[in-house]
Amino acid sequence: MTGQDVILGILAVEPKSGYDIKKKFENLFSYFFDASYGTIYPTLGKLEKEGLITKENVVQQGKPNKHIYSITEQGRVKFQSYLESDIQENVLRSDFMVRLIFGELADPQMVAGWINNALQRSQAELLSLENDYERMGPNMSPTQELCIQIGIGNIRSQVQVLQDGIARLRTINNNMEAPSHE
Amino acid sequence: MTGQDVILGILAVEPKSGYDIKKKFENLFSYFFDASYGTIYPTLGKLEKEGLITKENVVQQGKPNKHIYSITEQGRVKFQSYLESDIQENVLRSDFMVRLIFGELADPQMVAGWINNALQRSQAELLSLENDYERMGPNMSPTQELCIQIGIGNIRSQVQVLQDGIARLRTINNNMEAPSHE
DNA sequence: CCTTGCATGTAAGAAGTTACATGATTGA
DNA sequence: TCAATCATGTAACTTCTTACATGCAAGG
Numbered sequence: 001m002t003g004q005d006v007i008l009g010i011l012a013v014e015p016k017s018g019y020d021i022k023k024k025f026e027n028l029f030s031y032f033f034d035a036s037y038g039t040i041y042p043t044l045g046k047l048e049k050e051g052l053i054t055k056e057n058v059v060q061q062g063k064p065n066k067h068i069y070s071i072t073e074q075g076r077v078k079f080q081s082y083l084e085s086d087i088q089e090n091v092l093r094s095d096f097m098v099r100l101i102f103g104e105l106a107d108p109q110m111v112a113g114w115i116n117n118a119l120q121r122s123q124a125e126l127l128s129l130e131n132d133y134e135r136m137g138p139n140m141s142p143t144q145e146l147c148i149q150i151g152i153g154n155i156r157s158q159v160q161v162l163q164d165g166i167a168r169l170r171t172i173n174n175n176m177e178a179p180s181h182e
Numbered sequence: 183m184t185g186q187d188v189i190l191g192i193l194a195v196e197p198k199s200g201y202d203i204k205k206k207f208e209n210l211f212s213y214f215f216d217a218s219y220g221t222i223y224p225t226l227g228k229l230e231k232e233g234l235i236t237k238e239n240v241v242q243q244g245k246p247n248k249h250i251y252s253i254t255e256q257g258r259v260k261f262q263s264y265l266e267s268d269i270q271e272n273v274l275r276s277d278f279m280v281r282l283i284f285g286e287l288a289d290p291q292m293v294a295g296w297i298n299n300a301l302q303r304s305q306a307e308l309l310s311l312e313n314d315y316e317r318m319g320p321n322m323s324p325t326q327e328l329c330i331q332i333g334i335g336n337i338r339s340q341v342q343v344l345q346d347g348i349a350r351l352r353t354i355n356n357n358m359e360a361p362s363h364e
Numbered sequence: 365c366c367t368t369g370c371a372t373g374t375a376a377g378a379a380g381t382t383a384c385a386t387g388a389t390t391g392a
Numbered sequence: 393t394c395a396a397t398c399a400t401g402t403a404a405c406t407t408c409t410t411a412c413a414t415g416c417a418a419g420g
Contacts, residue, residue, distance in 0.1 A: 001277040002407070009284045019371055028283060032276040039408055041373055062417060064371040083288050087296060088277040089303070094214040095183040095270040097332065101210060102191045103325025106265045111325060114269060121271070142354055143285025143293060146347040150279065153339035161335045165328040172324055184379070201399055221380055223401055244389060246399040 003035045005082040007043050008071065011053055012079050015070040018044055028144075031129065031151045044069055052078050108173060115169070119162040126155045185217045187264040189225050190253065193235055194261050197252040200226055210326075213311065213333045226251055234260050290355060297351070301344040308337045 010016060010024055018040045025034050035043075044067075047053045052075035058066040071079070096118045103111050133148050140148070192198060192206055200222045207216050217225075226249075229235045234257035240248040253261070278300045285293050315330050322330070 001275075001280060006280055009280070009287070012284070012287055017371075018373090029280070032274045032279040034273075036409060037373075038375095038410070045373090060370090063369090064416070066371070079287070083281065083284070083292065087281065087299065090278065091216075091275045092214045093183075093273045096272065097214040097329050098183060098188055098191070098211070099265065099269065100325040100329035100332075102194070102265070104323045105191070105194055105261070110265065115328070117269065141286045142351055143282040146297070146343070146351075147279050147282035149343045149347065150282075150340055153343045154336050157335035157339040158332055161328070161331045165331065169324055169328075199399075200401090218381060219401075220382070220403095227401090242398090245397090246388065248399070 001082070001088050003039045003043050004047065005079070006033060006035070007040065008047065008052060008075055008079045008082070011069055011071040012076060015056075015068050017058075017066045017068050019066070027132070031125070031155075032147075047075070051075075112169075115162060115166055119159065119166065122155055122159045122162065126152065126159055129155060183264070183270050185221045185225050186229065187261070188215060188217070189222065190229065190234060190257055190261045190264070193251055193253040194258060197238075197250050199240075199248045199250050201248070209314070213307070213337075214329075229257070233257075294351075297344060297348060301341065301348065304337055304341045304344060308334065308341055311337060 006029070007021060010021055016024070018037065021040055021044075022035075022037060044053070044055075048055055048069070051072060053069045053071050056068045056070065058068050060066060096114060099106070099111075099114055129148065129152050133145075133152065137145065137148075188211070189203060192203055198206070200219065203222055203226075204217075204219060226235070226237075230237055230251070233254060235251045235253050238250045238252065240250050242248060278296060281288070281293075281296055311330065311334050315327075315334065319327065319330075
């Protein structure tokens with residue numbers, strides 16, 4: 001699975017501009033995929049050259065013009081062949097967890113800061129995802145619901161483990177900062 | 183955080199060969215970081231050239247020679263500066279979750295296959311991680327324990343959500359394959 | 365006036381993977 | 393005899409990010 005496959009999939013649902021696609025990544029895909037404009041625009045150009053999508057120039061008043069891309073029959077075939085390919089394993093890259101491995105090499109105050117920071121981020125992301133689910137839930141397909149449930153379950157578990165971990169580390173060693181109240 | 187930072191960190195704990203470092207990635211880091219030999223060896227060469235590590239040739243009998251790398255004082259300073267840098271956000275790339283988003287564009291039988299497959303993988307990884315924790319737990323630092331607890335919590339949650347999801351989808355639509363018993 | 369949103373793109377470079385190339389030893 | 397383990401490395405390629413470049417309109 002590359003950016004190409006995902007972009008083609010988005011256009012298989014409905015025609016969109018590069019800007020719209022970026023929006024999709026920020027909303028629907030944020031917790032398990034992302035791509036920047038530096039990927040999106042060159043990919044759209046490439047897909048068009050290959051005949052998998054077509055471009056239409058849409059003039060707007062009061063706003064810049066848009067290039068709306070639509071998938072072709074060839075594009076649909078290509079996307080189906082992605083769906084039939086083997087599933088790639090999940091890849092997680094976590095700076096936070098790498099640092100936990102090296103915890104003994106770092107100042108305990110700093111480690112405490114990392115953990116509190118991670119907890120705060122996780123709590124914020126949990127709220128945000130739960131909010132998305134409430135807003136979009138009724139419009140989601142069953143598998144899209146499953147997807148966001150996985151995301152929410154993951155973060156909820158992470159928040160729990162971090163809270164327990166902070167409490168436990170505090171008893172081992174009085175180095176944890178008090179959690180900040182905002 | 184790049185491969186460089188992590189490799190330097192591993193050598194900050196104790197001297198190792200490229201081969202040993204790969205082993206570490208497969209054992210300790212598997213669920214949140216990985217690097218191939220194609221990253222490890224060129225990185226070791228670069229770090230040596232920069233004076234952050236030193237190489238020692240170790241002759242072995244019955245086995246190929248090893249290049250054991252040790253961190254220098256300069257290397258330790260560099261690694262500390264990584265630890266003091268801002269934490270990068272977690273990045274997850276999940277082909278499975280991408281496909282769940284496009285579930286409506288795929289054959290329901292195929293979707294059922296994806297989910298059962300993901301469940302089986304998750305269950306296998308859960309067993310493997312729990313096993314690691316049992317084996318290595320007593321030798322782990324408190325923050326390393328926290329790290330593996332996060333990993334286990336994540337997968338456990340994923341298994342739960344997938345199991346519930348399979349049951350729910352089965353009531354919606356009689357397309358789910360019976361789980362295989364191995 | 366300043367920021368946000370809308371909107372498209374390029375260029376340089378970082379980072380990493382895959383496949384290739386080599387070769388001895390051990391155990392089944 | 394065959395596979396796995398030990399062990400190091402290169403080259404070509406893919407993929408993606410960051411920074412740059414541009415510019416209008418609306419709202420506070």
